[in-house]
C-alpha cells in the first residue's frame with residue numbers, strides 16, 4: 001500500500017470547514033483545465049476522500065480516512081503499528097465484553113470506531129472536544145456503518161463523566177479509553193467520581209503535560225484496581241503487516257514512526273473482583 005501526499009494542496013483542502021469540501025471540488029472541476037493541476041488536485045481529492053483499511057491489529061479492517069498524510073508513506077494507523085504495544089491489551093479488553101465503552105479524546109475515531117466494530121452489542125460514547133476532529137470521527141464512523149451506534153459528544157469534563165458513570169451498579173461493565181493530553185489528571189479522580197472505582201480504564205499518561213502523573217494516577221486507583229503499566233517500544237521490521245513485508249527498511253521505519261512529544265506510558269486498570277470499593281460502602 002502506498003499513499004501519495006500532494007502536500008500543500010491537500011493541506012489547503014483539509015483546512016476547509018467540513019461543509020466546504022464538496023463545493024470547492026465542484027469549483028475545481030469547472031475552473032481548472034491544466035493537466036498538472038488536474039493531477040495534483042486529483043491526488044489531493046483521493047487522499048482527502050478515500051478511506052483506507054487498517055491492515056492489522058485489533059482494529060484491522062476498519063476504514064479510516066488519512067487526515068494527516070505524509071508524502072508517499074502509509075500512516076501508522078493504516079499499517080496497524082500505531083500504539084502496537086497495546087494490541088494484546090485491547091484484544092483482552094474486547095474479550096471481556098464490556099457493556100459500555102466511553103472513549104475520551106476520540107480524535108478521528110480509530111478507537112471508538114474500531115471498538116464499535118468489535119463490540120456490536122455494547123453502548124458506545126465518544127468525546128472529542130475539537131469540532132473538526134469530531135466531524136472526522138463521525139465521518140469515519142459512517143464509512144464503517146457504526147455511526148448510529150456511537151453517541152458522539154464534545155468536551156468531557158469531570159461532571160459529565162460523573163453523570164455517565166453514576167453509581168457502582170451503573171458503572172460496572174464500563175470500559176473507559178482515555179487519551180486526552182494531560183486532562184486525565186482532572187478526569188480520573190475516584191474521590192470525586194466514585195463510579196470510577198468500578199470501571200475498567202485504559203489510559204495514556206502525559207507526564208510532559210502533568211508532572212508526576214505517572215505516580216498520581218496509579219496511587220489513586222491502587223486500592224480498587226489491578227494495574228498493568230505498558231511502555232512504548234521502538235518499532236521493528238517484524239511489526240510491519242504481511243502486505244508490506246517487502247518495503248525497504250528505511251521507508252518502513254519512517255512509515256511506522258509516531259510523532260510524540262515524549263514517553264507516554266499506558267495503564268490498564270481493572271477493578272478488583274474482591275474487596276470493598278468506596279462505592280460499595
Ligand SMILES: C[S@@+](CC[C@H](N)C(=O)[O-])C[C@H]1O[C@@H](n2cnc3c(N)ncnc32)[C@H](O)[C@@H]1O
Pocket residue numbers: 104105106107108109110111127128129130133154155156157179180181183
Ligand atoms: C492524542 S488525541 C487522541 C488520539 C486517539 N487516542 C487515537 O489514538 O486515535 C487527543 C484528543 O483528545 C481531545 N481531547 C483532549 N481533552 C479532551 C476532553 N476533555 N474531552 C474531549 N476531547 C478531549 C483532543 O481534542 C485530541 O483530539
